[in-house]
Amino acid sequence: METADLYVRVSTDEQADKGYSQRNQEEVLVRYCNNHGITVNRVIYEDFSAKTFYRPEWSRLLGQLKEKGNKSNLVLFTKWDRFSRNAGDAYMMINTLRKLGVEPQAIEQPLDLSIPENKMMLAFYLAAPEVENDRRALNIFHGMRRGLKEGRWLWMAPFGYRNARDSFKRPIIEIEEEEAAHVKWIFENLAAANYSSEQVLLHARRRGAKLPKNKFWRIVRNPFYCGKLYVPEFNGEKGHFVKAQHQALISEDLFYRVQDALQLKKRKRRTEIVSPEEIPLRGFLKCPKCSRNLTASASKGRNQYYHYYHCTSKCGVRFKAKDVNTSFRKFLSKYKPKKGMIDLFEMIFNQAFLSENKIDLSEKRKLKTAIEKLEQKISKTRDLYIDEKLDIEDYRVVKRRCEEEIERLEAKGTKIESIITQDIPEKVKKALGMAERLDLFFDTADLGIKRKIIGSIFPENIVFDGKQHRTARVNEFFRAIYKINSMIACKKISPKSKNSTLDRVVDPLGLEPRLF
Template sequence: MKKADLYIRVSTDEQADKGYSQRNQEEILLRFCEINKIEVRKVIYEDHSAKTFNRPRWQELLFEAKKTKGRHIDLILFTKWDRFSRNAGDAYQMMNTLNGLGIEPQAIEQPLDLSIPENKMMLAIYLAAPEVENDRRALNVFHGMRRARKEGRWMASAPIGYINRTTENGRKYIAPKEPECSILKWSFEKLASSEFSSEQIWKVAHQKGLKCAKNNFLIAIRNPVYYGKITIPKYKNEDSYLVQGQHEPLISERLFNDVQDALDGRKRKPGIKIMSLDELPLRGYLLCSRCARILTGSASKGRNHYYYYYHCSSQCGCRYKAEDVNEALLTELKKYSLAYDYKELCTKILINVYNNITHGAKDGRKSVLMQIDEQNDRLRKARELMLTSKIEPEDYSIIKKETEINLNKLEAKLTDFAQNPIKLDELLVRAVDILCGIAMLYQNADNEGKRAIIGSMFPEKLHFDGQQHRTTRINEVARCIQLISSSLQGKKRRARTEESALPTWVRPPGLEPGTKRL
């Protein structure tokens, strides 16, 4: 009597759509074995796709058959050939493997005597039909998903910073997820400034609560979904392009383009900054007074606590106590603190200076419009050269693609100008107010805030000679305010001196030399 293993396979969609239940297959196979007097050794249940033979229970069956060299089994029975495989190439290879072990696979509802050559044609039809069905289904799904992408829908698991949602009518979409979306906004802003490397920003974002690996973070910051666009991948003769998405963007297109320029090296980098300890806020901003190298910082362990130093990485031996260096910078910042009495007057002077320089023109917007005209002119010239056969159509396509990319970036900047007009009055009032208490603001700020103040106040590195800080450049607004403050204080001192030198009969009553007027 022949021995057989019964192989029963279904997939979830087949059970729902076609009714291929395991119980139904089992009844048909057991009845067939009973009629044909075949001994059933075991029944194998599989819930897996038949696209490949990389199925858990099938692999167990194959491993056991190879181990025993097929001595305990003569047949593997299933209802139809699509239960065996939906890939003709893999099916022929597996049949050769089983035949080598002396095992015959057979579909009881589509029986074939494979010793007859003509039956192999029927076998090819039985195996090819489910494969064609699979391919057609996959193609329909692909075209459906591509159509949905063109409509601006995100057709995958939500990217970092978003979460999958479903409306009341069953329509799926992605929505911002806190706190990840806020952390990503912060990451994009820091990347656009080119102050820190992407790895440093990822580490801080991870500490803030962004749950993603470094590679996923690097992929995310290249994804246009964050400024509201969906990528349509290249397919056949259709090039890849972007469409407006139906989801809420996290950042502006201009910010995204600035980040890409910074990552690709097209944006001038002022020098990658480094993360620093709270006790060493000046790390990376100081130059050695002996060899002009950048000073680093570290801690030395004492008996009871750590002592922090700024020191040179070379052998020159330059070394300063961090406490003295930090205190000297605070003293330096006090020189730029503006007296509150002059705040309103200083603001008016700065606004007048700005208006005299720019004459009220929107220089940024005007520059962008000029660049747009240049790109359109370039495209027009390239079109004329192609029409006169001076350049090939392929070269024109390359020029057109490059020009369209540049135009998209410029139009994003123009849109940003329209949405975020510069309100100089408000900005200057805030800036002057900050400079009035810059020393106190620095003293109370956290480490990141201190480094931001240093970087904005001093565009170039600082020299510390052991007592005070020196630099060749200072922020233009801070320098201008310092000059105005010094000038106003000088005029006030001169006025007091002149008033005290007046005869008693000219001096206002009750005002003695050296007293202040109320």
């Protein structure tokens, strides 16, 4: 008596869950075995594509057929497309099964393979599903390419969006507000170029963004977020960008500013965002022995952690974080302008702002005049159309162009208005007040502000020699304050030595060159 393994296959999980195809196949196969006196050894259920034979259940069945105790000499399925949709792979698998003494057979398309002519029918049965698959895949490809050219996103929604359906039940993508806020924050901070991309990612994660590094880089390089989709090259048609139908999260200008910032080869040293409270100077200190940057870490004591700044080389430099922080606080107190300097700087800033404000007011008046002229142009064009002196299409073109220009000018005017209405003098006074008591402001600031203060004052790393801090260069603003104080504090005294080589007589004015 013959013994058979029944192979029941569907292509998708959905078909497998609904069960109509699997149940029908099993029922037909069992009935066939009962009518022909064939013993059913096992029933194999597969929900996998037939493009290849790398299928979980088929691989398990093939392993069982290769065992010595195998009792099956038939593998039955309803049609040949349940067996395979790849003619080349199917011929190889048929040969493998026949070497094991197992005959594959489709009960609704029976073939006696011992008859040579039947191999032509087998070729047809195997090739037809493959052709059907290829045609379906090609139709899907062209359909998706057409949708992409129309600006429609046809895949899973990327970070910042979610998949949805419109009123006609067509697939669309919508903004996911929480994720979108993270995307906007990332682009804005990368464009500002204040922090490295690694620090922006680290802080974004602390804000709640669940982003692995590779996903972060896909986001910041993807023009999808500024409302553009890329149609790849195909069949002689060059790749190009199209305007997307979904709502953009950022402007094109912001996207390309981020790309420019990321492509800079020489990047200035940027302030780190994240650092423990006990070591705010990490990344800003330089080793006094080998000139490498000092890092920082904590050592666990009996009852608490002790923080240290230390060098990564073999020089062995190591300082207690508490001593270094206290010394830096004293070092920072030197940058404290004397009485009268704040008023001087405030006056200079306010004068500069008033000068710029006059320019802004003048620009605002020009914008208002330009908008009025465009509105008059629309009115005149409308009159020409009413008098039948202008075609409807020409009227619409002129009106649309004028309205677009008016919208652009109004946006520019709104930006100027926002600048004018800002209370700049009060903000300047507040900022200079902080500069006046910088050491006290540093003590009360949170960690992020402290590190911004350090990064803005000292463009180069600070050296701590174990007792005090020193730096080769200071920001020009703070250097100006310190220089002015030094010049006021000292008296200009001419050299008393008669042997001095310094000239004490100013050269007389006259023609160049001066002759002696």
